[in-house]
Amino acid sequence: MxxxxxxxxxxxxxxxxxxxxxxxxxxxxxxxxxxxxxxxIVPPRVALTRTIISSPVINPNPTPSSTPLQDGTLVYNTNTVNDVSPGYYTWIKDRWKRLSSEPSFFVFKTVDIPNALVDDAEFLLGELEDNYTANVIRITHSNPISGSATLGGISDGIHGRVLYIYNSGTTDIKLLSNNNSASVGSNRFSLQGDVIVKSGSAALLIYDEFYAGGLLPAGGRWIPIITGN
Known part of the structure; x- marks a missing residue:
């Protein structure tokens, strides 16, 4: 029995x-x-600190090869700090993405290029993740030596990211070609030759993580669309 x-x-x-x-x-x-x-339905309410930090949310069943969280993890953030504010967030790849039906607006950030030659732009966009929290980077610069500012790449690109670089200085900005740049390959521009962005003009950049243009070193590239020259 x-x-x-x-x-x-x-x-x-x-x-x-x-x-x-x-x-x-x-x-x-x-x-x-x-x-x-x-x-x-009331989802878990947590206090996030930055979109690139997964904590305090955890993966209860991690594996050595797994990301911090499973894609699609959903929470309601209660915190207002850095680049997060109250609302629904979902984890995608390596960061939190805010869910919103509000109209999209351009967010400006003003930065200054301090040197005559800048092979990479980690100082510009990497540390504070401005290339994720801002849409338009307003660049100011003063370079009496060469008469123009030089930019060889932008760090931390993510597939599909759209970014505008606006030349707010009084002299040109030169975007270096792939072969003329000393920056990390995946940070470079997909250019066969150097391109000038005049004062008051802008360059639209689209990041392609799966770029297959045959340029070396291999890796993703920023695809520039120059306007207003």
Whole structure:
């Protein structure tokens, strides 16, 4: 008799593990089906500190090769600090993405190029992650030696990122070609020759992580679209 009871319990648990979950319904139409006409779902409420930091949220079942969190992890952020504000966020690849139906606006950031030759732009966009929190980088510069500022690359590109570089200085900005730049390959511009961005003009940049243009060293590239020259 005890053996039969154990078998029945095992079968019951096995069937339950394969069943859908229904809340306020006895006939769920998906893996989870919640029915209510007056109540909503309240996701975990956490205090994020920056979009590139996964904590305080954790992956309860990590593996050596796994990312900090599974893509699609959803939380409601209660904190206002750095580049996060209250609202829904989902984890994608290596950072939190805010979910919003609000209209998209351009966010400006003013930076200054202090040197005559800048092979990379980590000092410009990397440390504070401005290439994720700002859409338009307003560049100011003063270079009486060569008469123009030189830019060889932009760090921390992510696939599909669109960024505008606006020349707010009084002299030219020179975007170095792929072969003329000493920056890290994946930070360079997909250019066969140097390109000048005049004062008051802008360059639209699109990052292609899977760039296959045959340029060496291999890696992603910023694809420039120059306007207003």
């Amino acid at each position: 005890k053996t039969i009871v154990r078998i029945l319990i095992f079968v019951s648990l096995f069937n339950h593990s394969l069943a859908q979950v229904g809340v306020n319904t006895t006939s769920p139409k998906g893996i989870i089906d919640i029915e209510s006409s007056v109540l909503g």
